[in-house]
Amino acid sequence: MEIGISTFLEATNDLTTGKAVNHAERLRHAVEEIVLADQVGLDVYGVGEHHRADYAGSAPAIVLAAAAAMTKRIRLTSAVTVLSSDDPVRVYQAFSTLDGISNGRAEIMAGRGSFIESFPLFGYDLHDYDELFEEKLELLLAIRASEKVSWRGGHRPAFQNLGVYPRSVQDPLPVWIASGGNPESAVRAGMLGLPIAFAIIGGMPESFAPLVNLYKEAAARAGHDPAKLQIATHSHGFVSDTTEQAADAFFLPTQAQMNVIGRERGWSQPYSRATFDAARSLRGALYVGDPEYVAEKIILLRKNLGVTRFFLHVNVGTMPHKETLRAIELLGTKVAPIVREELARLEG
Secondary structure (H helix, E strand, O other): OEEEEEEOOEOOEOOOOOOEOOHHHHHHHHHHHHHHHHHOOOOEEEEOOOOOOOEOOOOHHHHHHHHHOOOOOOEEEEOOEEHHHOOHHHHHHHHHHHHHHOOOOEEEEEEOOOOOOHHHHOOOOHHHHHHHHHHHHHHHHHHHHOOEEEEOOOOOOOEEEEEOOOOOOOOOOOEEEEEOOOHHHHHHHHHHOOOEEEEOOOOOHHHHHHHHHHHHHHHHHOOOOHHHOOEEEEEEEEEOOOHHHHHHHHHHHHHHHHHHHHHHHOOOOOOOHHHHHHHOOOOOOOEEEOHHHHHHHHHHHHHHHOOOEEEEEOOOOOOOHHHHHHHHHHHHHHHHHHHHHHHHHHHO
């Protein structure tokens, strides 16, 4: 089972100073985080694409490429690429370039995006939300399958028998489907035989079991071997030396950012400490605690959903860089070994 980090490169107000984090500084910190994650034995680091003032990750491939030459083993992925508002040719080129720099460690996680700022920014109509993703995913998969491609669709200029370069080191370049829990996304990924990543940021992770089954059933109907499919989850969380330290450090920045999002989306209730504490219970969706407790929750996730990869999303709101580095260190040196040893015992 792979364990890694995902981030949106938050650049929200630092609650200790009241000032927003500088985007350039956050980008440099991200490179430090990736290098450390590689050094402590984590398997993957993902950067999400957003086009807002409170996140610095509008170009994940560039951030990942900055760290690629300084790392040796860790896989480097978007988390996610908002494919609906991007050009699949440029997406492939960016990540095949990253694949070359990293010598075969790049991945694309393609999604429609839970934030919509990129649509007006790049001139797309939200009425075409689903159609855009389906068409652009089809083109992206055609490009990764063949050096030269002919294409005609409804949302991009046509081209005839043109090559797309550079080609990736990996053949094919890994493409995941990212889903927030949409059944149609699970079926689409299964039919295509693509790995899937579920964002589980609320409720109980075990409630995603029907979606996992739907994904595997769709794959089997399409002739793919469900046993070979990869399933990832992405959940918010934080690791400290003690559970109390982790909870106290993570709550206020998380509350601040969740309330910003809640106001934008019209949530009826503000994010409270009671909500937070309930979510970090054993069956909840927050992975906040000391290494032993976070490992216990990941093992339970494996038992309930059969996941092959787990992303701990650090951070939700701005936190001190030293604390983030410590969380990454603990995830790699303490949590991951506990999980791997226990799964080897249970499944070996």
